[in-house]
Amino acid sequence: MKRLKPFPQKPPKFKSYEEEARFWDTHDTASMIDKWKPAKVTFARPLKHLISFRIDVHLLNGIQTLASKRHIPYQTLIHMWLAEKLRHEFRKSA
Secondary structure, three states, X not given: OOOOEEOOOOOOXXXXXXXXXXXXXXXXXXXXXXXXXXXXXXXXXXXXXXXXXXXXHHHHHHHHHHHHHOOOOHHHHHHHHHHHHHHHHHHHHO
């Protein structure tokens, strides 16, 4: 394993992404951990919304069987069918 160089007090200005990548690949940041402050991160809200509804056991079993044959999760199959039906209905009404 390559021995990493000690980290300078301040990272230098870089002329290219390649130069910056080489710097971070060759310098040890362990000595700076105590000096750095944690960054505040804000995450966007999830694009999908969780819903819950009751479904007949036999219907769910059938969906799970078909999804298994297609090697996809049954929730994905339901999502695909709903999206397909919605597209169909919008085309029909246009």
